[in-house]
Amino acid sequence: xxxxxxxxxxxxMQDGKVCLVDQxxxxxxxxxxxxxxxxxxxxxxxxxxxxxxxAIGAAGAYGLAMSAQSAPEDDFGSHLRRVxxxxxxxxxxxxxxxxxxxQVYEHTLSFLPDxxxxxxxxxxAAETFASSSAEExxxxxxxxxxxxxxxxxxLTHCNAGALATVDWGTALSVLxxxxxxxxxxxVYVDETRPRLQGSRLTAFELQQEGIPHAIITDSMAGWxxxxxxxxxxxxxxxxxxxxxxxxxxxGTYSLAVLAHAHAIPFYVAAPISTFDxxxxxxxxxxxxxxxxxxxxxxxxxxxxxxxxAALNPAFDVTPGELISGFITSKGIFKPQExxxxxxx
Amino acid sequence: xxxxxxxxxxxxMQDGKVCLVDQxxxxxxxxxxxxxxxxxxxxxxxxxxxxxxxAIGAAGAYGLAMSAQSAPEDDFGSHLRRVxxxxxxxxxxxxxxxxxxxQVYEHTLSFLPDxxxxxxxxxxAAETFASSSAEExxxxxxxxxxxxxxxxxxLTHCNAGALATVDWGTALSVLxxxxxxxxxxxVYVDETRPRLQGSRLTAFELQQEGIPHAIITDSMAGWxxxxxxxxxxxxxxxxxxxxxxxxxxxGTYSLAVLAHAHAIPFYVAAPISTFDxxxxxxxxxxxxxxxxxxxxxxxxxxxxxxxxAALNPAFDVTPGELISGFITSKGIFKPQExxxxxxx
Numbered sequence: 001x002x003x004x005x006x007x008x009x010x011x012x013m014q015d016g017k018v019c020l021v022d023q024x025x026x027x028x029x030x031x032x033x034x035x036x037x038x039x040x041x042x043x044x045x046x047x048x049x050x051x052x053x054x055a056i057g058a059a060g061a062y063g064l065a066m067s068a069q070s071a072p073e074d075d076f077g078s079h080l081r082r083v084x085x086x087x088x089x090x091x092x093x094x095x096x097x098x099x100x101x102x103q104v105y106e107h108t109l110s111f112l113p114d115x116x117x118x119x120x121x122x123x124x125a126a127e128t129f130a131s132s133s134a135e136e137x138x139x140x141x142x143x144x145x146x147x148x149x150x151x152x153x154x155l156t157h158c159n160a161g162a163l164a165t166v167d168w169g170t171a172l173s174v175l176x177x178x179x180x181x182x183x184x185x186x187v188y189v190d191e192t193r194p195r196l197q198g199s200r201l202t203a204f205e206l207q208q209e210g211i212p213h214a215i216i217t218d219s220m221a222g223w224x225x226x227x228x229x230x231x232x233x234x235x236x237x238x239x240x241x242x243x244x245x246x247x248x249x250x251g252t253y254s255l256a257v258l259a260h261a262h263a264i265p266f267y268v269a270a271p272i273s274t275f276d277x278x279x280x281x282x283x284x285x286x287x288x289x290x291x292x293x294x295x296x297x298x299x300x301x302x303x304x305x306x307x308x309a310a311l312n313p314a315f316d317v318t319p320g321e322l323i324s325g326f327i328t329s330k331g332i333f334k335p336q337e338x339x340x341x342x343x344x
Numbered sequence: 345x346x347x348x349x350x351x352x353x354x355x356x357m358q359d360g361k362v363c364l365v366d367q368x369x370x371x372x373x374x375x376x377x378x379x380x381x382x383x384x385x386x387x388x389x390x391x392x393x394x395x396x397x398x399a400i401g402a403a404g405a406y407g408l409a410m411s412a413q414s415a416p417e418d419d420f421g422s423h424l425r426r427v428x429x430x431x432x433x434x435x436x437x438x439x440x441x442x443x444x445x446x447q448v449y450e451h452t453l454s455f456l457p458d459x460x461x462x463x464x465x466x467x468x469a470a471e472t473f474a475s476s477s478a479e480e481x482x483x484x485x486x487x488x489x490x491x492x493x494x495x496x497x498x499l500t501h502c503n504a505g506a507l508a509t510v511d512w513g514t515a516l517s518v519l520x521x522x523x524x525x526x527x528x529x530x531v532y533v534d535e536t537r538p539r540l541q542g543s544r545l546t547a548f549e550l551q552q553e554g555i556p557h558a559i560i561t562d563s564m565a566g567w568x569x570x571x572x573x574x575x576x577x578x579x580x581x582x583x584x585x586x587x588x589x590x591x592x593x594x595g596t597y598s599l600a601v602l603a604h605a606h607a608i609p610f611y612v613a614a615p616i617s618t619f620d621x622x623x624x625x626x627x628x629x630x631x632x633x634x635x636x637x638x639x640x641x642x643x644x645x646x647x648x649x650x651x652x653a654a655l656n657p658a659f660d661v662t663p664g665e666l667i668s669g670f671i672t673s674k675g676i677f678k679p680q681e682x683x684x685x686x687x688x
Binding site for chain 2: 013015021027028189190191192193194196198199201203204206207213215216218219220221222223224226249250251253254257262265292295296298299301302303304305306307308310311313316317
């Protein structure tokens with residue numbers, strides 16, 4: 001992705017350290033965070049310096065690879081296991097994180113007892129995860145762009161962009177690639193309370209690409225649909241079950257019900273690693289409750305009535321039958337068959 | 345209503361001036377604004393120092409009555425007409441404002457050429473509007489409380505409270521009176537972006553009454569419904585048409601579609617003055633577009649990506665067929681028959 005005219009990825013490794021675009025500071029300030037320990041990586045995942053399922057996965061993968069370089073030889077395997085546990089605990093709902101970290105972990109351990117080789121392979125496995133993740137997102141865009149027609153109004157929620165992945169994005173990869181082929185459309189960007197990833201990050205990415213867009217509050221989406229301003233909804237996903245149910249940023253479920261009621265196609269763009277083949281249905285997905293102060297406070301100041309409690313589930317689960325399909329690097333599939341088609 | 349242990353109305357007249365609880369400062373600071381001119385009243389309506397259809401109506405009524413005291417004798421009628429135009433332009437969607445101001449205007453003019461009497465009658469008409477508005481809200485609560493059962497989860501949007509009316513509230517009058525009769529329930533308070541009237545004002549009012557509640561972002565409502573946490577939705581309205589379509593705070597339409605999809609009863613509590621007998625259907629309601637900076641900025645600082653546009657329709661229109669009924673001071677009526685039953 002381009003930021004201020006320079007090519008960036010959201011996560012990369014440099015001089016043996018894990019580097020991240022600081023997504024908490026965007027769009028007001030561009031900065032990178034350099035993590036020297038797995039604790040710092042876990043913290044960056046938890047406080048959302050890095051966010052978005054594939055970007056979190058790459059950060060976790062690089063974090064574990066970095067740990068492998070300094071893990072004591074006499075405790076190599078169990079040291080890495082503790083780092084795995086630390087990293088996975090940072091965001092319990094994101095299956096990409098688990099997949100990425102376990103992939104690096106298993107690949108690395110398979111070279112034991114040759115610890116020198118295992119260390120080299122840890123880096124290599126993390127790099128492979130990151131670069132194939134970026135390429136996969138490009139393919140998602142190639143497949144998905146066929147859904148975009150000229151003069152469509154397209155709604156997206158949260159940030160399923162290059163910032164959320166290693167590069168390209170998922171939902172935004174579709175828009176990026178359609179735009180690059182000359183199609184003209186307009187994007188409605190849900191601001192995505194409480195953390196405003198839409199109005200901050202998605203709007204930032206679309207602006208960098210020159211794609212026309214307007215921010216709306218989450219509560220406006222239904223009204224835009226009612227007025228026939230929205231012809232297509234595309235979001236990302238954080239976890240997809242075998243039956244097509246999926247978890248994504250809180251508010252996605254409401255959008256899916258609204259799109260369904262207005263007969264508007266709703267597609268979910270996601271890398272293969274987002275499919276959780278061990279999860280048969282949405283009820284099995286654990287939902288992370290985040291600090292209610294994300295709802296009641298902002299910039300260190302009280303936003304809501306001081307004496308009131310707030311709820312803050314970070315995700316919701318949308319039943320597969322409410323959506324039109326999943327856009328993947330292997331093609332576009334109906335919700336109920338996507339996981340099976342991808343696994344086969 | 346009680347604020348810090350003292351009885352208040354949202355709008356009242358004192359020493360010939362129009363006094364308002366400053367709703368822009370609540371819940372962080374309690375202050376009153378004193379308006380000495382109709383321009384100040386119009387400004388207070390426009391910048392939402394006073395907000396909520398009946399409270400705006402009372403502010404407009406008092407504003408016109410105040411103007412009548414100083415209107416020049418040789419230009420009395422046309423002076424008042426200009427004040428009427430000024431006040432009505434402050435919030436074009438709110439029919440209560442128009443009803444209240446025109447009621448005072450017509451009553452006052454009917455005493456001409458006796459200007460001394462007309463001035464006395466202007467004040468009297470405004471006071472009558474305000475006190476009957478408060479009593480009407482109490483009756484709304486009396487009728488509506490029959491809908492509340494023990495242990496219900498009840499969702500409300502924006503602030504349909506005592507602050508929005510002269511006293512009692514509309515949707516919150518129902519909750520206040522049900523709570524005072526000993527029923528136990530839990531209220532989910534939509535924060536109501538962009539101006540956060542829910543998390544600020546509704547949460548504040550519920551806390552003052554001791555009614556258990558939690559703030560949610562607007563995007564969480566659907567997910568709460570999906571989990572069977574919400575058994576009833578009650579909102580206010582800003583304008584109700586003959587066919588049962590109604591305008592209310594942006595986001596209401598989405599909630600009505602969501603409630604309908606989950607088979608959750610959705611009631612709209614409103615005073616008679618909110619019914620616009622000249623408006624046959626929702627398409628005829630003008631929707632006020634407010635400054636997009638309400639979406640993109642907060643506390644004078646940029647909240648969203650600096651280069652991005654935003655939309656800010658203040659209201660949306662919900663078709664009557666999506667809701668269960670209107671709660672009025674004359675009883676609870678089905679959407680399509682409410683206006684006719686009230687007019688008869």
